[in-house]
Amino acid sequence: MSPLSPILTDFYNYPSNHYWLVTQEPMLCCTILMISSRYHVLPGFGGTSRAYSIHNRLWQHCQHLILRIILGQEKLSKAKTRHVGSIEALLLMAEWYPRALNFPPDNDGWDSDLILTLPDFRDPPTSADEVPMSDRWREDVVEPTRRSDRMSWMLVSTALALAHELGLFKAEQGVRKGPEQFEGAGMRSDAQIYLQHLEWRRRRLPPLLYVFGNLLSSRLGCTSLIPEMPAVKVLDSSSGDQEWIDFMVSWVDLTRLAKDITETHFPSTVRIDNQERITRPSRDWGELLSRWRHDRPTLANPHLDYILDIEYHYLQAFSNSIKVQSLVENILTSPDQSSPTDRTCINEVISASCTVLQSIINPPNIQYLPIRVFLRVIGSSIFLLKALALGVRTVQLYTSLNLFDQTIATLQSSTLDDMQLVSRYASLLQIHVSRLRETFKASAQEREKDAQEDEQIEGHPGMLPVQSDEFHVWDDPLLGQINGGTDDWFSLPFDPLMAPFGTWDDNGQLDYGLDSAYLDLDFIWNLPP
DSSP, rough: OOSSSSSSSSSGGSSSGHHHHHHHHHHHHHHHHHHHHHHHHSSSHHHHHHHHHHHHHHHHHHHHHHHHHTTOOOOOOSSSSSSSHHHHHHHHHSSSOOGGGGSOTTOOOHHHHHHHHOOTTTOOOOOOGOOOOHHIIIIIIIIHHHHHHHHHHHHHHHHHHHHTTTTSSSGGGSHHHHHHHHTTTTTOOOHHHHHHHHHHHHHHHHHHHHHHHHHHHHTTOOOOOSSSOSSSOOTTTTTHHHHHHHHHHHHHHHHHHHHHHHHSSSSSSSOOHHHHHHHHHOOHHHHHEEEEEEEEOOOOHHHHHHHHHHHHHHHHHHHHHHHHHHHHHHHOOTTOOOOOOOOOHHHHHHHHOOOOHHTTSSSSSSSGSSHHHHHHHHHHHHHHHHHHHHHEEHHHHHHHHHHHHHHHHHHHSSSSTTTSSSHHHHHHHHHHHHHHHHHHHHHHHHHHHHHHHHHHHHTTTSOOOOOSSSSOOOOOOOOOTTTTTTTEEEOOOGGGSSOOEEEEEETSSSEEEEETTTTTOOGTTTOOO
């Protein structure tokens, strides 16, 4: 699992170095064991049950260590909690959550409202229509995501505070200590190796904190913990892992670009009119993304390259979906203007979203991927659903629906446990894809009916054409200039709810539409990068 995230080095991959992990870094040691106990079943009789028990005990001890860090309760021991390893441990918990996140705390009392609203065998049978799908989305997808993001936000905030306390952002960190500085203290060679590597780990953390802090702030709509990358040369050519440096520099640039896009179109401090937010002048994000891709380094490490692929294509889908919203807003404000529009942004959303979904189908053991990757998959699937409903060619539609089926099957077959967000989301996505497929079938049948009526009209010149209100593929302003006619196009009746990212409430916060109609996806269409 460690190679799937850029947080840890390979120093502790070797058993000979485990002494320092156990004796010097209790927080990192306990966190690694806690995460591993959830994702790996113990061998022997009762392995699953024992793994559950061990995981819960380790998580309780992690909470104790976190509390010691927050309250400053450091022991007079060589095992320190205010350590570089503790910062890495906090970031790891933002990548792989403990199972207890899906349950209320152990010391919480019973909530009478929950007791009264939960299904009971004494209740009369109810129909499925009495449970709005929006409530299921809120319970199964939105609330777990918000809860995990809030926990990650507090963990990264604590890590950032500890990093400042340990002096990771001071200017002198730009000068790397050499072996001669440790030799002068009369230390053993093995202790020198540990301290030299510890210095390299210190230098790695500022860019990691910048990336993780900005990813979370954009998802939560909060002010960034680190508005600008610290002006400290924490990475230079004298460092050990040049490939990791190239990767991190590229990821920081992409994160900075995502931050600019979010702050331009979704400012969190001042409530502005929705139309003003869409039409305000902005930079050419597509050109900036293309420039980043051109300058992107070639990485031999497939895991690091995989991270950049996911982040790039998701940001490409997100930036183009903002253009889709602007396109629909223009149609709503000027319904009489039927001039052809550019569908490039819609095609870019479809292409980039499909690439993100395809990325989780091929890799083995996807259940070990960090939650960061699964959140990108969730966002891309919503973007793809919206873009398909705005009009798509037949081949592209069938390819996308087939990709949806593969994605759902992969997520359902590779789930960690029934409490994981991915398993619940896959079930709900299956419902939406099925309904979208049926809707397109109905539109195709209506189109065939209109074609038959047109043939009858051609045979009887005195008859007037009959217009259908259900399917107007040739009058759809979103189709624009289509070469080769419209025979191979599918399009649903134009609906403004297909594109808006959400509205702004009176407090300046995004309204995700949790009270919207049955099977409405508005409230998660706005998934910031």
